[in-house]
Amino acid sequence: MNRQLLRKSEELFYKVLMIISTVIIIIALLAIIISILVKGMPSLSWSMITQTPKGGYYFGKEGGILNAIIGSLYLSGGATLLALAVSLPLALYMNVHKLKQKNVVNFIRFFLDLLWGVPSIVYGAFGFTLMVFLGLRTSLLAGILTVALFIIPIMVRSMDEVLKTVPKGLLESAFSLGSTRSETAFRVMLRQCIPGITTAILLAFGRAIGDAAAVLFTAGYTDYIPTSLSQPTATLPLSVFFQLSSPIPEVQNRAYASAVVLTVIVLIISIASRGFSMKYQKN
Template sequence: MRSPETYFKIRKLKNSLFHLVVLISAICVMAPLFIVVAFLLQKGASGFNLDFFTNIPKPVGEIGGGMKHAIIGTMIMVSLASLIAIPIGLLGGIFLSEFGKGKIATLLRFATDLLTGVPSIVIGIFGYLLVVIPFKSFSALAGALSLSLIILPIVIRSTEEILKLIPNHYREAGLALGLPRWKMILFIIVKGHLSQLFTGIILAISRAAGETAPLLFTAFGSLYLSYNVKAPMASLPVQIYNYAISPYKDWQSQAWTGAFVLITLVLGLNLFARTVFGIKKLRRK
C-alpha cells in the first residue's frame, strides 16, 4: 500500500507533466505566427524604407517606388466596409443575444453561419454583379461593399457569443433599478464590455484587410494614388498579388515588403486595441 508521501509525489508529477503539455501546446500555437513574421521580415526587410510609404510604383526598369497608393486604398476601403458592417453586425449580435428566440432569430443565425462559410471569391463575384456591372465601372465602393459582407457575419457571431457570457444578474440588476430594457442593454451590457466586443471587431477587420479575391472583382486596382471611391482603387493585397506573380525581381522584393507591412498593420491594430482597453481597465480599478 502506498504512503501519503508517494501519492503526493505522483500527483505533483502529473501536475508538472500537465503544465508541460499545456506550455508545449501554447508554443506550438504561437510558433506559426513568429515563423511567418520572421520569414516576411527576412524577405521584405531590404525594401522597407521611407520611399515605400511615400511613393507610388515606378515604371519597370526604374529602381525604387513604393506602395503609398495601395496602403491608403486599403485603409479607405476597409474603413468604408467597417462603417457599413460594424453597426449592423453589433445590432444583429445584440438581437441574437438578448432577444434570440423565434423564427427570425433562427433564420438570422442560419444566414450568418451560411455567410461565414461563403468563399471570398464568391463574395467578390456578388459585388461584381451587384455594383460593377450596373454602374459599368470598378470602384472602391464595390470593394468596400464586398469587404463588408466578410466583416458582417464575424461581428454578429462574436458579439452574440461575447454577450451570452455576461452573467444574467447584470441584466437583472439594471432592470431592478427601473431602467428600460434598451437602456440596460446599451449602457450596462454593451458599454460595460466594449473591450471584449472590440476584440471581435478587430478580428473581423483583420480578416477583411487581407482579402484579395473580392477586390480583384470589384476595386480592381490602380498604379496611381486616388481618393475617388467611385473609381478603381489600389489595395495592398491586390498590389502584393500583382507584384508577386510578376517576372521582375524588384517587384517581387516589394511584394514581400508589402506582405510584411500588411501583417504589421493587422498586428499593430490588435496591439493598439488591447493596450487602449487595458489602460482603461486599470483606471477603473
C-alpha cells in the same frame, strides 16, 4: 510488470508526439514571420511607404506603395464602419430583445456561422455580379460593399460571444428600473462591453485588410490614392500579389517588402485587440 511498462511507454510515446505537434505550430508561425522579414526588410525603405508609384515603377524605377496602404485603410475602414452599422444592432438585438427566445437566437447564430464559412472568393464573385447589376464600376464603393458583406458575420458572432457573457442580473436590474429594451441595449449592455466590442471590430478590420479574394473583382487597382468613393483603389494584398507575379527581380523584392508592411499592420491590429480583450477580462 511488463504490461505496466507497455502502458507507460505508450503514454510517453503519444506525449512526445503531442509536444512535437505543438512545436510544429510554433515553428510554422516563426517561419512565416522570419522568412517574410528576411526577404522583405532589405528592400523596405522610407520612400516605399511614403510615395505612390512613379512612372516606370513596375520596371524597377522609383516610387512606393502608399497608394495601396492608404487604399487598404480606406477600404477596410469603410467596410468596418458599414459592417458595424449592421452588426452592433443585430448583436444587441440577439442578446437583449430576444434573450428569452433561445430558438430565434440559435437560428440567427446558425445562419451567421453559415455565412462566416462562405469563402471570400464567392463574396467577390457575388459582389461583382451585384456591382454590374447596380451599374457601378470597379471602385472603392463596390469594394467596401463586398468586404462589408464578408465581415458582417465575423463581427456579429464575435460581439455575440462578448454580449453572451454579461450577467443576467445586470439586464434585469435595468429592466426593473423601468428602462426599455433598446435603452438597456445601448446604454447598459454597450457600455459594459465596450472593450470586447472593440476587440470584435478590430478582428473584423484585420480580416478586411488582409483579404484579397473579395476585392480582386470589385475594387480594381490604380496607382493613385482614391479621392472619392467612385474611384478604383489599390489594396495591399493585391499589391503584394501583382508585384510578385512580375518577372523583374526588383519588383519582386518590393512585393516582399510590401508583405512586411501588411504583416506589421496585421500584427499591430492583433496585439491591440489582445490588449482590449485582456482589459475586458479584468473587468
